[in-house]
Amino acid sequence: MEKKALILLVEDNKMDVALTLDAFREARLTNKIQVAHNGEEALQYLLGEGEFANRKTYPLPSIVLLDLKMPGIDGFEVLRKTKNTDEIKRIPVIILTSSKEEGDRALSYDCGANSYLVKPVSFDGFLEVIKKVMDYWITLNIEPPINGN
Numbered sequence: 003m004e005k006k007a008l009i010l011l012v013e014d015n016k017m018d019v020a021l022t023l024d025a026f027r028e029a030r031l032t033n034k035i036q037v038a039h040n041g042e043e044a045l046q047y048l049l050g051e052g053e054f055a056n057r058k059t060y061p062l063p064s065i066v067l068l069d070l071k072m073p074g075i076d077g078f079e080v081l082r083k084t085k086n087t088d089e090i091k092r093i094p095v096i097i098l099t100s101s102k103e104e105g106d107r108a109l110s111y112d113c114g115a116n117s118y119l120v121k122p123v124s125f126d127g128f129l130e131v132i133k134k135v136m137d138y139w140i141t142l143n144i145e146p147p148i149n150g151n
Contacts, residue, residue, distance in 0.1 A: 006032070006033060006034070007033050007063075007064030007065065007140045007145075008033065008034045008035075008036060008062070008063045008064055009033050009034070009035045009036070009064065009065055009066075009067060010035075010037075010038060010044065010047060010048070010063035010065070010067070011035055011036070011038070011067045012037075012038045012040075012041070012043075012066060012067065012068045012069055012072075012077065013037065013038075013067075013098075014040050014069065014072040015069070018069070018121070019037055019039075021125065021128060022067070022098075022128075022132070023035065023037075024125075025125070025129045025132040026132060026136075028129055029129060029132055029133045029136065031132075031136050031140075033136070033140060036060070040072055040073070040074055040075065041072050041075025041076055041077065042074060042075050044066075044080045045075065045080055045084075047060060047063075048062070048080075048083075048084055048087075048093075049083075049087065049090070062090065062093065063093060064093070064094075064139075064145060065093065065094045065095075065096060065140070066093055066094070066095045066096065067096050067098045067135075068080060068081060068096065068097055068098065068115075069097075069098060069099055070097060070099045070101055070106055071099065071100075071101060077097065077099070078110070078113055081097075081110065081113040081114060081115060082114075084114070085113060091114075092146040092147065094116040094139060094143070094146075095115055095116055096115070096116060096117040096118075096139065097110045097115050097117065097118045097119065098119050098121060098135075099118075099119070099120060100120065100121050101120070102120050117135075117139075119131060119135065
């Protein structure tokens with residue numbers, strides 16, 4: 003049975019946001035998705051700052067799908083800050099990027115990434131990745147306690 007987990011998608015490319023949302027619809031996943039369009043917005047959401055201060059309206063996500071290559075605050079900085087903040091450090095962060103660079107992969111894991119996935123080129127390939135990610139992280143995975151205890 004699918005949990006109704008909230009997913010925070012952190013992606014600055016509008017086409018990739020649309021592609022991801024289409025894949026969720028195609029996979030018939032009904033989870034709520036909050037989109038952060040850059041690293042700064044992602045951190046504000048995760049830390050409950052600014053417009054995201056109301057946790058009833060903007061609850062903590064169950065997982066974060068994080069792009070790495072963004073202008074300003076990049077995915078690495080979002081990952082570092084997330085994994086070094088007690089209240090949110092246990093939220094699984096899945097890197098979803100087009101980068102196949104070994105250095106990016108190593109740094110992601112060094113910063114605390116829970117998974118590193120390279121975006122497939124085809125929509126069908128991307129859809130399959132999204133289905134598998136959701137099967138594991140939303141359906142099978144048992145969430146950790148979030149409050150830092």
